Amino acid sequence: MRVGYWTKPDSDDIEMTLLPIGAGDAGRFGVTGAGAIAALATRGGEELTRQCPLLAGTLTQLAEALAAQRVDAPTSLLSIDHLSETERSLLDDILGEGEVSGIVALPDRRVAQVQESVLAGLWRVRIEGDADGPARDYLEIGSIPAIVSRAAQDFPAPDIEITAPPAGAMNVQPVLAEIRERMAAHQIGQPSHVINFTLLPMNEADMDHLAATLGNGAIQLWSRGYGSCRVLATGARYVWSVQFLNAMDAPILDTIEIGDVPAAVRAADEDFQDSAERLGEIIEAYFR
Known part of the structure; x- marks a missing residue:
């Protein structure tokens, strides 16, 4: 994943690798x-x-x-x-x-590791x-460390721009409309709203357009509890990609959560x- 810096829109993204603290x-x-x-x-x-x-x-x-x-x-x-x-x-x-580790990209281009x-x-x-x-x-x-919560609030875009879908798209437009509505309605401390792509037919064109619209965020978290879970912030405020993975690192549950930092990585x-x-x-x- 490439992590963006919203305070420096004209700067290049930098590639970051998720390593445990103390590596x-x-x-x-x-x-x-x-x-x-x-x-x-x-x-x-x-x-x-x-x-x-x-x-x-x-x-x-x-x-x-x-x-x-x-x-x-x-x-x-x-x-x-x-x-x-x-x-x-x-x-x-x-x-x-x-169980939980991750990285946070800071506005000054430094990286925080949490473990x-x-x-x-x-x-x-x-x-x-x-x-x-x-x-x-x-x-x-x-x-969850405060630096994660702050990064989730301070920099992501408060809204998303819904553009025309690509050829072949099926369901991405109503999904984006639902995300936008839930973003506007969410208040800190409220339960998250979950969109389950495992049950919703979304083809490759849908997913590519969804990813391009939401953008990349500054937070990557990984949980190795009762099965692996990958939590990535998007470039949209309150919107997270949460994937539960099997032993081959293939998603068995693929979701978007609209809310605070997902419960999967919180104590x-x-x-x-x-x-x-x-x-x-x-x-x-x-x-x-």
């Missing part, structure tokens, strides 16, 4: 919950406290924030700049790599640095509570 860190990420426990089990509580004096406090902050978090509340951010390299390495082991940890609702966010701004690396607790209230309990158990077992 260049010699595989530090990718540790599962079981792997994190194995890493902790090799060290005693006294050794962990001595080598990582600030980490236990950071983990306690995270557990408390997870327990208090709700889907409809603002996200909570926590810097990890105060941690030593040893502490950050162990934190990487504890967080691991969860959910094995503790659902706890995210690692990294923003690449350049001459105009330093790199950022922080933790965030919420249903739920029960996720925060479960993650708080799991992190509390880790703290109790290995840091006390």
